[in-house]
Amino acid sequence: xxxxxxxxxxxxxxxxxxxxxxxxxxxxxxxxxxxxxxxxxxxxxxxxxxxxxxxxxxxxxxxxxxxxxxxxxxxxxxxxxxxxxxxxxxxxxxxxxxxxxxxxxxxxxxxxxxxxxxxxxxxxxxxxxxxxxxxxxxxxxxxxxxxxxxxxxxxxxxxxxxxxxxxxxxxxxxxxxxxxxxxxxxxxxxxxxxxxxxxxxxxxxxxxxxxxxxxxxxxxxxxxxxxxxxxx
Numbered sequence: 001x002x003x004x005x006x007x008x009x010x011x012x013x014x015x016x017x018x019x020x021x022x023x024x025x026x027x028x029x030x031x032x033x034x035x036x037x038x039x040x041x042x043x044x045x046x047x048x049x050x051x052x053x054x055x056x057x058x059x060x061x062x063x064x065x066x067x068x069x070x071x072x073x074x075x076x077x078x079x080x081x082x083x084x085x086x087x088x089x090x091x092x093x094x095x096x097x098x099x100x101x102x103x104x105x106x107x108x109x110x111x112x113x114x115x116x117x118x119x120x121x122x123x124x125x126x127x128x129x130x131x132x133x134x135x136x137x138x139x140x141x142x143x144x145x146x147x148x149x150x151x152x153x154x155x156x157x158x159x160x161x162x163x164x165x166x167x168x169x170x171x172x173x174x175x176x177x178x179x180x181x182x183x184x185x186x187x188x189x190x191x192x193x194x195x196x197x198x199x200x201x202x203x204x205x206x207x208x209x210x211x212x213x214x215x216x217x218x219x220x221x222x223x224x225x226x227x228x229x230x231x232x
Contacts, residue, residue, distance in 0.1 A: 017071025073108030
């Protein structure tokens with residue numbers, strides 16, 4: 001029975017992602033964001049359960065990637081398609097540019113395939129993980145609304161399309177990034193992880209969803225600065 005517990009949690013990730021996509025196309029992006037946050041929680045705990053129960057399997061590995069492709073591949077693409085469609089209409093730009101949002105699921109698929117066949121990524125990530133990329137893009141609607149930054153570069157659809165391209169490339173880039181997989185809880189071995197968690201918690205309390213892009217940026221910069229330690 002314990003062998004099926006991680007797969008059950010992974011299935012909850014997939015279910016939450018599917019429902020999130022429905023709400024995205026209904027323009028209920030706040031509900032979409034909360035559901036994707038729930039997917040990320042399930043994605044964290046399925047791996048934790050697999051390690052705790054020693055319940056690894058090839059089916060579980062494949063199921064995890066398939067669930068992630070929906071929740072952290074197609075779902076953020078759907079969010080950015082909705083956001084770009086609205087902004088392009090306001091800016092009187094060609095609506096076809098909104099389809100650039102689906103660069104995200106294409107590169108997410110490449111990222112997940114690469115992860116499944118890359119033995120280096122057991123202790124650290126190579127390229128931005130799909131959940132982190134999803135958290136980044138699901139926060140964009142909140143940044144646009146909560147920051148009251150209309151008519152600035154952040155609400156410019158061309159800027160957002162550029163952001164989609166950059167973040168998509170970062171998912172498959174050969175950049176070692178910190179993993180939150182703790183082998184132990186010693187300070188010296190995990191100082192970057194504790195720093196990332198601490199800074200992220202403070203920013204979320206102060207800025208809420210608006211903090212997420214800053215957290216992802218901090219995550220990338222911290223990882224690049226700690227490159228030698230990460231891969232050692």
